[in-house]
Amino acid sequence: MRILMLTTSFPVVRGASSGIFVERLAKQLGKKCDLSVLAPAADVQHDHLQQRSYKLLTFRYAPQKWQFLAHGGGGIPATLAARPGSYMLLPFFLFSMLFNTIWYARKANLIFANWSVCGVVAGIVGSLTGKAVFTTLRGEDANRLKSSIIHRLMIFLCLKSNKRIVTVSNDIAIKLSQQFPSMKDKIVMIPNGVDLISSTRVIDKKRNDKEIKLVMVGSLIPRKNIAIALSALNLLPTQFNLTIIGDGPEYSNLLSLSKKLHLESRVRFKGHIHPERIASYLSRSDVFLITSKSEGRPNSLLEACACGLPAVGSDIPGVREIIIPDVNGVLFPVGDHKALACQLLPLRNQSLRFRLGTGGRRLIRERGLTWENTAGKYIQQFQKFYV
DSSP: OEEEEEOSOOOOSTTOOTTHHHHHHHHHHTTTSEEEEEEEOOSSOOOTTSOOSSEEEEEOOSOGGGOOSSSSTTHHHHHHHHOGGGGGGHHHHHHHHHHHHHHHHTTOSEEEEESHHHHHHHHHHHHHHOOEEEEEEOHHHHHTTTTOHHHHHHHHHHHHHOSEEEESSHHHHHHHHHHSGGGGGGEEEOOOOBOTTTTOOOOOTTOOSSOEEEEEESOOSGGGOHHHHHHHHTTSOTTEEEEEEOOOTTHHHHHHHHHHTTOTTTEEEEEOOOGGGHHHHHHTOSEEEEOOSOOSSOHHHHHHHHTTOOEEEESOHHHHTTOOBTTTEEEEOTTOHHHHHHHHGGGGOHHHHHHHHHHHHHHHHHHTOBHHHHHHHHHHHHHTTOO
């Protein structure tokens, strides 16, 4: 089976974090089929010769130094918000994506798109070439469903032109089914997974509690609401500190807030970390924290559970599907930094952290949330329309 995967976010540069979860899915799919990945080129030189289980293809849309739309923290939406002039690149980006998808789809049996914009482009190509099209929609797609007419139109076009729409969470599937009831039969939920081999953590029961290490992983963008974590930290005893892994347009604002709250000695901004090193940072931490206003089904949270970290997350649907209170973590009302601080205080107890962390690893195993299983479920869907 020859599959063309189309995505706007992908680590085309070695060590990049852009679309790393799409790459991990591609790695497993490449073991089960003949997979080619088509992604935007970057503004630095990338290595097509790196050993992979799939073939990496990139499309150019501007001179190299201007190819910065897709691979920054937060992806294309964050880049457009931070650099309004970059909207001028969008027509060239979309035309190049369309042309290259047509070109490479000739040798494929079907097209697998990621995110709604790719789903629309792939749907057009599928109509022209007769290829079956699948699109995976994630948190950003669902979050804009009610607020953006353009986004609703794109998802409608995806549903009309695609054989299947895959969602990464039950909440997204429900929202799509409610918005487009006549096409709900096309919607299927396949959860993302984790790499259990690289996410193994041995918990030291004898470690003292003089320092409680909180950790956050993700793009520094407004939707992640990381400022709430800093405000909560300001209410906690000094034994609590926070490590923030990731980069993005909110960095300067968050740095200024940490200084304003006199938290410089308790907050560490690590910036971009090679994806393969994330698990080692998680393994040296005590509690995983996610404060987002909205999410699909955050992969960083799954990885933290696989590493045996207790999780504290905002009470939103995508997070609620993973964090089960008093089993593997706790929830707090969105944006309530006082409630967050209250939920973190009991986690000074090492035995409680151990119990919740063990519950997280058990949840990952029992639900079979591995990339290998995820890839297998995609292949099952693809085979229904394999020609």
